[in-house]
Amino acid sequence: MQVRHQLLLTGLPMLAVATPAIAQTAQVQLTLPRLKVAEYNRPYVAIWLEKPGMPARTLQIWYDFDMAKNEGTKWLGDVRSWWRASGRTMRFPADGVTGATRAPGKHMVRVPTGQLAPGQYVLAIEAAREVGGREVVRVPFSWPPKPGQTFAASGTSELGAVALAFTR
Amino acid sequence: MLRTAIAVTALALAAVPATLQAHRLWMMPSTTVISSADGWVTFDAAASNDVFHADHQPLRVEPAAFAPDGSEAKIENFATGRFRSTFDLHLTQPGTWKVAMLSDGVGGSYQLAGEEKRLPRGTTADKLPGIIPAGATDVKLMQIEGRNEVFVTSGAPTDAVLRPTGKGLELVAETHPNDVVTGEDAVFGFTVDGKPAAGLEVLVVRGGKRYRDTVDEQTLKADAAGKVRVSFAEPGMYWLNASASGQSATIPNAARRMSYTTTLEVLGA
Numbered sequence: 001m002q003v004r005h006q007l008l009l010t011g012l013p014m015l016a017v018a019t020p021a022i023a024q025t026a027q028v029q030l031t032l033p034r035l036k037v038a039e040y041n042r043p044y045v046a047i048w049l050e051k052p053g054m055p056a057r058t059l060q061i062w063y064d065f066d067m068a069k070n071e072g073t074k075w076l077g078d079v080r081s082w083w084r085a086s087g088r089t090m091r092f093p094a095d096g097v098t099g100a101t102r103a104p105g106k107h108m109v110r111v112p113t114g115q116l117a118p119g120q121y122v123l124a125i126e127a128a129r130e131v132g133g134r135e136v137v138r139v140p141f142s143w144p145p146k147p148g149q150t151f152a153a154s155g156t157s158e159l160g161a162v163a164l165a166f167t168r
Numbered sequence: 169m170l171r172t173a174i175a176v177t178a179l180a181l182a183a184v185p186a187t188l189q190a191h192r193l194w195m196m197p198s199t200t201v202i203s204s205a206d207g208w209v210t211f212d213a214a215a216s217n218d219v220f221h222a223d224h225q226p227l228r229v230e231p232a233a234f235a236p237d238g239s240e241a242k243i244e245n246f247a248t249g250r251f252r253s254t255f256d257l258h259l260t261q262p263g264t265w266k267v268a269m270l271s272d273g274v275g276g277s278y279q280l281a282g283e284e285k286r287l288p289r290g291t292t293a294d295k296l297p298g299i300i301p302a303g304a305t306d307v308k309l310m311q312i313e314g315r316n317e318v319f320v321t322s323g324a325p326t327d328a329v330l331r332p333t334g335k336g337l338e339l340v341a342e343t344h345p346n347d348v349v350t351g352e353d354a355v356f357g358f359t360v361d362g363k364p365a366a367g368l369e370v371l372v373v374r375g376g377k378r379y380r381d382t383v384d385e386q387t388l389k390a391d392a393a394g395k396v397r398v399s400f401a402e403p404g405m406y407w408l409n410a411s412a413s414g415q416s417a418t419i420p421n422a423a424r425r426m427s428y429t430t431t432l433e434v435l436g437a
Contacts, residue, residue: 069206070204070205071204073203073204073205074203074204074207075203076203076204077199077201077202077203078203080201080435080436081437083201083203084347084349084435087203088203088321088323088324088325089323089324
């Protein structure tokens with residue numbers, strides 16, 4: 001126990017050299033477009049992390065989590081890429097992950113990603129709207145990033161511009 | 169209990185006599201993916217030329233249902249209309265559920281006093297000795313086994329209801345039937361009495377033919393291990409059907425015809 005603890009302590013600085021930062025926070029900026037449609041409902045939005053060979057990790061899921069009897073979970077399956085990748089094995093509401101739906105506009109979300117091993121990742125954002133459409137935007141990024149580097153992508157229907165940056 | 173179930177489902181054959189040849193029997197769930205802990209799925213079931221387009225005969229007999237733990241579940245609100253039957257399944261536990269329509273009947277003919285007689289509809293293997301009279305010659309028998317299984321999943325997919333029994337033509341799913349998406353090939357294996365159905369012909373038909381000009385069906389041949397690899401270009405409801413023939417394992421000197429049918433919901437990735 002003692003030995004393991006010491007190893008971990010001495011291991012940390014080495015790890016810090018290999019990967020510039022340890023506990024990371026992803027700063028996700030996303031736009032929910034204002035849509036002129038007959039019936040508008042705020043979309044369910046999922047943000048998750050993908051890497052080949054690694055189970056997908058949900059960072060955020062915005063839905064009607066405060067409905068009676070957890071009824072909002074009925075439509076989680078409509079966020080279907082996320083549901084298949086990660087949602088269906090989770091329990092809801094999920095601590096630190098579940099959030100309320102948001103109105104159209106720009107949103108800044110800070111999500112802890114924990115430690116990341118160097119490699120190629122994809123940040124996926126999916127929006128699905130009741131009586132409306134669905135769209136997934138994927139933002140590929142390599143870890144560790146160059147200092148000050150941001151990654152961007154854009155949706156065309158249910159999502160607008162998406163940007164990803166990291167802070168310590 | 170098992171015997172009654174077989175007898176009852178054999179009636180289904182009798183009720184829709186032409187179905188197995190001329191028309192396609194299908195059960196279509198309203199969804200196969202449930203995200204609420206207390207979900208319901210409603211089904212349409214019928215026989216028709218175009219799959220999922222009810223215009224011929226309803227399914228007349230209530231199918232069986234199984235919960236993710238393998239226990240028998242209840243079909244709710246079974247009703248038969250002019251062209252299709254409807255029923256509901258209440259998904260009270262997470263995992264993969266199965267709705268199954270099994271049929272096991274015997275058809276055929278024999279000669280008696282210079283006249284050809286046909287076996288009455290609804291004949292089952294256990295009734296056979298009392299049906300063919302002494303002195304009958306040229307007895308030709310055909311055992312007809314049909315298995316139509318549809319899967320729906322609440323939460324994450326599970327495997328208990330997918331396990332084959334080793335009897336007849338069955339699906340051995342490598343890809344979970346409720347985890348099929350466009351852009352990823354699905355792999356399905358088939359067995360006859362637990363042995364790989366090498367060379368089996370498998371037909372995959374996309375629903376909604378009415379709204380396009382092409383049929384959109386794939387005919388696939390199983391490899392030596394009884395497996396087929398299926399690509400789905402478009403999302404939608406698909407009808408999968410395979411049939412095999414051989415010699416009856418239980419009725420002496422009888423031929424055997426087996427079919428396996430399922431409905432796959434393919435979602436866009």
